[in-house]
């Protein structure tokens with residue numbers, strides 16, 4: 001009887017988590033921040049994270065999402081005029097969602113299969129990278145100075161091109177990591193890191209270090225391996241796979257390595273960097 005009651009409770013908990021994730025994703029669709037296939041990807045990512053890491057991990061991913069929407073809409077009209085704004089009013093599609101949340105959900109699944117404090121550091125590093133990259137891209141578009149290539153700082157690139165960096169973008173990235181780090185400390189996402197000030201500093205430091213390392217990795221990969229092409233219709237250089245309704249022609253970089261692939265790889269870099277620092281300061 002006792003064991004059956006336990007099973008029923010566990011089932012109810014999963015159902016409640018599912019209902020909550022569906023509710024949040026439905027809100028995101030209604031606010032036009034994700035499209036319909038993005039809804040399915042968000043529910044999958046959200047379920048893996050809430051089931052594996054609990055409500056605190058889910059809250060951190062939700063905070064990243066809100067931050068992403070906020071920086072996307074910040075001076076959207078101006079960014080649109082520049083030509084660097086997100087398409088479709090900034091609504092994220094399923095590849096965007098998997099690129100930003102895929103690794104975070106794999107770390108959560110890791111936590112289900114084999115609980116280990118290191119997974120929370122990997123998770124925080126991955127989410128900090130996504131938050132930093134989104135803030136850097138969106139705020140970097142508003143930079144007064146032209147972006148420089150991280151790999152060759154003497155050369156300038158078009159605002160919005162991968163591999164380009166600006167002081168404002170860098171500041172945005174650091175701020176985004178501080179938000180994720182502060183929340184991770186408040187919610188005690190890293191088990192073992194109690195309320196001591198030093199532990200708090202450690203958690204925030206892990207997020208900033210992971211997010212900045214991931215963003216630098218993102219810019220390096222964006223400059224070196226990311227696919228760069230040209231639209232066969234309007235002849236503009238573009239990083240997109242399609243432009244003016246036609247497939248674009250590759251000119252530089254690795255053909256399948258488009259922006260979402262680079263973003264996903266950067267979350268691995270950020271996660272591993274965060275884990276390395278967490279291990280070094282004995283946080284996990």
Ligand SMILES: [Zn+2]
Nearest residue numbers: 231234243244
């Ligand atoms: Zn075109």
